[in-house]
Amino acid sequence: MEYRNYYLSFLVALCLSCPYTCLLAQNPPYKAVNLGNWLVVEGWMEQPSLFDGIVNKDLLDGTQVQLLSTKFQTYLAAENGGGAAIVANRASASSWETFPLWRVNDTFFNFRVLNKQFLGISNQGGNNIVAVSNSPSNQETFQIIRKTDDPLKIRIRASNGLFLQVQSNQTTVTADYQSTTSWADNDPSVFRVKIVRTLQGEYQLTNGLGPNKAPQVLRSHWSSYITEQDFIFMSQNGINAVRIPVGWWIAQDPNPPKPFVGGSLAALDNAFTWAQNHGIKVIVDLHALEASQNGNDHSGTRDGFIEWGDSYIPQTVSVIDFLAKRYGNKPSLGGIELMNEPQGVNLDSLKKYYKAAYDVVRQYNPNAYVIMSNPLDADSKVLLSFVSGFTKVVLDVHYYNLFSNKFINMNVQQNIDYIYNERASDLSGVSSSNALSFVGEWVDEWLVQGASKQDYQRYGQAQLDVYSRATFGWAYWSYKCKYNQWSLKWMIENGYIKL
Numbered sequence: 001m002e003y004r005n006y007y008l009s010f011l012v013a014l015c016l017s018c019p020y021t022c023l024l025a026q027n028p029p030y031k032a033v034n035l036g037n038w039l040v041v042e043g044w045m046e047q048p049s050l051f052d053g054i055v056n057k058d059l060l061d062g063t064q065v066q067l068l069s070t071k072f073q074t075y076l077a078a079e080n081g082g083g084a085a086i087v088a089n090r091a092s093a094s095s096w097e098t099f100p101l102w103r104v105n106d107t108f109f110n111f112r113v114l115n116k117q118f119l120g121i122s123n124q125g126g127n128n129i130v131a132v133s134n135s136p137s138n139q140e141t142f143q144i145i146r147k148t149d150d151p152l153k154i155r156i157r158a159s160n161g162l163f164l165q166v167q168s169n170q171t172t173v174t175a176d177y178q179s180t181t182s183w184a185d186n187d188p189s190v191f192r193v194k195i196v197r198t199l200q201g202e203y204q205l206t207n208g209l210g211p212n213k214a215p216q217v218l219r220s221h222w223s224s225y226i227t228e229q230d231f232i233f234m235s236q237n238g239i240n241a242v243r244i245p246v247g248w249w250i251a252q253d254p255n256p257p258k259p260f261v262g263g264s265l266a267a268l269d270n271a272f273t274w275a276q277n278h279g280i281k282v283i284v285d286l287h288a289l290e291a292s293q294n295g296n297d298h299s300g301t302r303d304g305f306i307e308w309g310d311s312y313i314p315q316t317v318s319v320i321d322f323l324a325k326r327y328g329n330k331p332s333l334g335g336i337e338l339m340n341e342p343q344g345v346n347l348d349s350l351k352k353y354y355k356a357a358y359d360v361v362r363q364y365n366p367n368a369y370v371i372m373s374n375p376l377d378a379d380s381k382v383l384l385s386f387v388s389g390f391t392k393v394v395l396d397v398h399y400y401n402l403f404s405n406k407f408i409n410m411n412v413q414q415n416i417d418y419i420y421n422e423r424a425s426d427l428s429g430v431s432s433s434n435a436l437s438f439v440g441e442w443v444d445e446w447l448v449q450g451a452s453k454q455d456y457q458r459y460g461q462a463q464l465d466v467y468s469r470a471t472f473g474w475a476y477w478s479y480k481c482k483y484n485q486w487s488l489k490w491m492i493e494n495g496y497i498k499l
């Protein structure tokens, strides 16, 4: 009797101390949510914006500018896309006329060209502006001076202290203009900036804030954006896993390379603790790779060039080694994802990396799930035969009825049919391999204008029906977002989605 009472009170205590979900084994298939914009910033998702405190916040790293001479009404161009002179004779602007910025500080910048060289003063004399250097030094550094009441009107001061001007023949741009300006349009040193692409990722934020402001802004973001309360909310609303995007610099915490800031590792540690407390699994997702695997904001890129490849495999494997060593045997680990959304990456390099990174995880845990992301620019069957050589491996596919012209004119029913037909068929192809299948990103959003709540409910339910067939489960993008449909928290609280 005594033993039985003890046993009962133990059970009661256990039940009171944690919700029933934590008594159930948390195994795939998961109903997960992405903790996007937490440890890898994506400026489009947040309001108020962490970027607000940045001086010249429209001129961040990777901002692509085109420069129109107000006098000649022509654009600057890198002849041949780079490796030659800068000229000013183009009536319209395209890729040779587009310069991604590298930000040195609030007002000093480097201008990159299509073939990756940097604008600079020529060593050949004449103060001619050329695009020949592959790495920016003082000669390739320029100050942008903006007209106060018309900030897209600028002058550009070179390292010799003189301003760039367009020569009358428009085939030469020189850094030799001395005069002050009244900003008249016929001044050959005045340009109008056209911004054609911006990036708002972790690199842009940390480098834009600079070394004095970035640590404080980022640490306060990490400690407030996601808290244990969110894990309680998730466990009470049927979510049993989180996918957490992290950047490669986390492996060098607390002193990551500039401009990144230390402290995201402590936040990830907290997530593991909270997950453990509330019966949730953590999928660690290497979302941002050194040199960028897709050129997007969320890849940690500086300027949008995709430069990840063979030469970056060793250090990327070390990041996985670091993560697997630290978290590989945590009871709340749901899996380690080796790379998010490769796009424009060589397939053989990708496979070489996946094999090496898989082996490194296995050194720490023979059973942890290892997740491999399908390349965005390839068919979802492209890795099926490759993964047959592994065990406990998961293939991650992302399904958005967005980002493609084919969805532009689809109505509500066509979107829903697309889920039950095309998505279901694609997913069953992935699930038929020896790997588990994972819809690691999806959202109850589309290109339909003016959809009703009921439309969203039907479309969301269609996706839940189909993506629940994924053998590893699914993860909504994202937990929080300023756009309601992109916030699973908002969608649950407002009755759009019920799990």
Ligand SMILES: *[C@@H]1O[C@H](CO)[C@@H](O)[C@H](O)[C@H]1NC(C)=O
Binding pocket: 104, 105, 106, 108, 141
């Ligand atoms: C910004 O960078 C330029 C070029 O390196 C340097 O001359 C200038 O002093 C820097 N300004 C500040 C405020 O650090």
Ligand SMILES: *[C@@H]1O[C@H](CO)[C@@H](O)[C@H](O)[C@H]1NC(C)=O
Binding pocket: 167, 168, 169, 170, 171, 172
């Ligand atoms: C254009 O003008 C500059 C400055 O007068 C001169 O140095 C350059 O040789 C000229 N270029 C051509 C192609 O005429």
